[in-house]
Amino acid sequence: xxxxxxxxxxxxxxxxxxxxxxxxxxxxxxxxxxxxxxxxxxxxxxxxxxxxxxxxxxxxxxxxxxxxxxxxxxxxxxxxxxxxxxxxxxxxxxxxxxxxxxxxxxxxxxxxxxxxxxxxxxxxxxxxxxxxxxxxxxxxxxxxxxxxxxxxxxxxxxxxxxxxxxxxxxxxxxxxxxxxxxxxxxxxxxxxxxxxxxxxxxxxxxxxxxxxxxxxxxxxxxxxxxxxxxxxxxxxxxxxxxxxxxxxxxxxxxxxxxxxxxxxxxxxxxxxxxxxxxxxxxxxxxxxxxxxxxxxxxxxxxxxxxxxxxxxxxxxxxxxxxxxxxxxxxxxxxxxxxxxx
Numbered sequence: 001x002x003x004x005x006x007x008x009x010x011x012x013x014x015x016x017x018x019x020x021x022x023x024x025x026x027x028x029x030x031x032x033x034x035x036x037x038x039x040x041x042x043x044x045x046x047x048x049x050x051x052x053x054x055x056x057x058x059x060x061x062x063x064x065x066x067x068x069x070x071x072x073x074x075x076x077x078x079x080x081x082x083x084x085x086x087x088x089x090x091x092x093x094x095x096x097x098x099x100x101x102x103x104x105x106x107x108x109x110x111x112x113x114x115x116x117x118x119x120x121x122x123x124x125x126x127x128x129x130x131x132x133x134x135x136x137x138x139x140x141x142x143x144x145x146x147x148x149x150x151x152x153x154x155x156x157x158x159x160x161x162x163x164x165x166x167x168x169x170x171x172x173x174x175x176x177x178x179x180x181x182x183x184x185x186x187x188x189x190x191x192x193x194x195x196x197x198x199x200x201x202x203x204x205x206x207x208x209x210x211x212x213x214x215x216x217x218x219x220x221x222x223x224x225x226x227x228x229x230x231x232x233x234x235x236x237x238x239x240x241x242x243x244x245x246x247x248x249x250x251x252x253x254x255x256x257x258x259x260x261x262x263x264x265x266x267x268x269x270x271x272x273x274x275x276x277x278x279x280x281x282x283x284x285x286x287x288x289x290x291x292x293x294x295x296x297x298x299x300x301x302x303x304x305x306x307x308x309x310x311x312x313x314x315x316x317x318x319x320x321x322x323x324x325x326x327x328x329x330x331x332x333x334x335x336x337x338x339x340x341x
Contacts, residue, residue, distance in 0.1 A: 001024060001026050002020075002025045002026065002174060002322060003026045003028075003172040003173045004017075004020055004025050004026070004027050004028075004172055004174045004175070004176065004321060005027075005030060005170045005172040005174070006027060006028070006029045006030070006175075006178060007030050007164050007167070007170075007175065007176065007178065007179050008029075008030075008031060008177065008178035008179035008180060009029050009030070009031025009033070009039070009152075010036065010039035010041050010180055010306070011039070011044075011144055011147060011151070011306055012178045012180075012299055012300070012306055012309075012313055013029060013031070013176070013179070013299075014151035014159075015151060015310040015311065015314035016176055016178055016299060016317045016318060017029045017151075017158065017159075017176075018151050018154050018155060018314065019314040019315060019318040020321065020322070021154070021155065021158070025321070025322065027155070027158055028172065029155060029158055029159040029160065030163075031161060031162075032161065032162065032163035036148060036152070039148075039180060039275075040181075040276060040277050040306055041145070041147075041148055042144070042145065042273070043234075043273045043275030044144045044306065044307050045222060045224040045232040045235065046083070046141050046142045046143055046147075046232075046307050047139065047141055047222060047224060047308075048072055048139060048140040048141060048142060048307065049089060049136070049139040049213070049308065050062065050068070050069040050138065050308065051108075051136060051138065051139070052139075052213075058282055060284065060332040061284050061305075063329060064312060064329055064333070065305060067312050067329065068308055068309045068310070068313070069138065069140070071311035071312055072084070072142070072308075073086075075311040076142060076147075079146075079151070080150055081146065082142055082143055082147045082150055083143030083146050083226060083227070084141075084142045085141050085142070085227075086140045087140075087209055087210050087211075088135060088139055088211070089135075089136040089139035089212070089213050090119055090122060090123055090133055090134070090135055090136075090210045090211070090212055090213070090214075091106060091133050091134045091136060091213045092119060092133035092213070092214040092215075092260060093130065093131055093132055093133060093214065093215050094127070094214070094216040094217060094259055094260065095216075095217060097217075097218065098131070098216065098217070099132045101215060102215055106134045109134075109136065112134065113132055113133075114132065114133050114135060116128065116132060116133075119133045119135075122135065122209075122210065123208065123209060123210055125207050125208055125261050125263050126260065126261060127259060127260055129259070133214075135210075136213075139211065141211050141224055142307065143226065147310070164186065165186075166186075167186060173295070174295060174296075174321050175295060175297070176297045176317060176321060177290070177296060177297070177298050177299070177300060178298075179300060180276075180278040180300060180306075181276050183278065183286070183298065183300035183301065187290055187335070189280075189286055189290075189298065189300070189301070189335055191280060191286070191300055191301045192239075192278075192279050193240075193241050193277070193278065193279070194237060194238070194239060194276060194277040194278075194279040194303065195237075195239070195240040195241070195242065195243075195274065195275075196234065196235040196236055196237060196238070196274070196276070196277060197234075197235060197236040197245060197246065197249040197250065197253065197272070197274050198232060198235050198271075198274075199232075199250060199257075199269060199271070199272055200230060200233070200269075200270050200271040200272075200273070201230065201232075201233060201264060201267035201268065201269055201270065202228075202229050202267060202268050203229050203231070203264070203266060203267035203268065205228060205229040206229075207225065207229075207231070207261075207263055207264070207267075208223060208231065208261065211223065211224050212260060212261065214256070214260045215256075216255070216256040217256075219252050219255065219256040221233060221234070221256035221260070222234055222235070223257055223260070223261060223264075230270070231264065231267060233254065233257045233264075235253070236249045236252065237277075241276070243276075244274070245272050245274050250272065277302075277303050277304055277306075278300055278301050278303060278306075279301065280301035280303065280338075281338055283303045283304075284332070284333055285299070285300065285301045285302045285305070285309065285333050286300050286301040286335040287299055287313065287316065287317065287335070288320065288326060288330050288333065288334045289320070289335070290335055291336075297317055297320055297321055298335045299313050299317045312329075316329060316330055
């Protein structure tokens with residue numbers, strides 16, 4: 001039986017560990033946070049959008065995103081109630097300038113433009129000021145907090161509260177580094193923190209049925225409704241390392257949200273959160289062997305796509321750890337592609 005250490009107890013690390021355990025490996029997860037809430041997953045809204053802006057900016061990523069999106073229904077079903085919802089996403093634009101800015105991405109995704117009235121037929125709570133938009137039926141959502149809770153139950157007794165500062169501390173035969181932003185210190189790879197501020201609201205369930213991905217007067221915002229009445233509003237994207245919640249960041253999110261869905265003004269504010277996405281120079285993940293020794297595998301740098309890419313990352317990394325062979329999907333994501341490990 002292979003003994004494998006997984007460094008990092010976020011959604012990526014836990015998904016990999018669960019897949020390795022399912023295949024018969026003896027797995028131990030090392031995570032420095034007792035409840036794991038320091039991870040990016042705790043802040044993430046859980047949008048599963050394979051055709052979103054990340055794929056638009058980095059075309060090589062689209063195959064990986066689409067492959068993982070196809071795995072999500074079965075992955076979610078195996079975990080139980082994790083808030084998986086396949087109602088789809090409405091992309092919306094408030095002003096003529098917003099439409100012009102969004103049109104290029106909509107065209108890239110091959111989505112059919114809809115008028116404001118057509119959008120409101122699908123989602124009556126939308127503002128009558130919205131000019132145009134699209135419906136993306138392949139986009140889904142899940143609650144990352146429920147996903148992580150389910151994975152931790154599956155890995156009961158195998159998640160240790162311990163901060164690993166040097167990989168040589170570990171005596172397992174193989175090691176997977178899935179430590180998010182902490183991967184940089186452990187491996188020397190260029191993983192940087194990208195700050196994001198989020199707001200969580202709560203009101204009557206059913207105000208929104210779809211995820212709303214919109215632009216209002218140049219401000220991008222997404223609204224992710226949960227079945228219990230929660231609406232996650234996000235997110236800023238800042239090249240900063242601090243954890244400060246700022247008035248400007250919250251103002252921009254709430255103003256854009258209310259411009260698109262005025263009825264949210266009656267919702268209660270329940271939580272402000274700040275987290276850091278693990279970004280890389282090309283904002284694509286680092287997936288593969290760290291060096292020629294082949295003992296250490298890296299699965300980090302997922303930036304805005306950590307939740308979406310969890311199932312495919314778990315499958316590909318488990319294959320690599322247990323068989324040594326790399327799937328062709330990994331070719332564009334080798335950790336050594338920046339030459340600085």
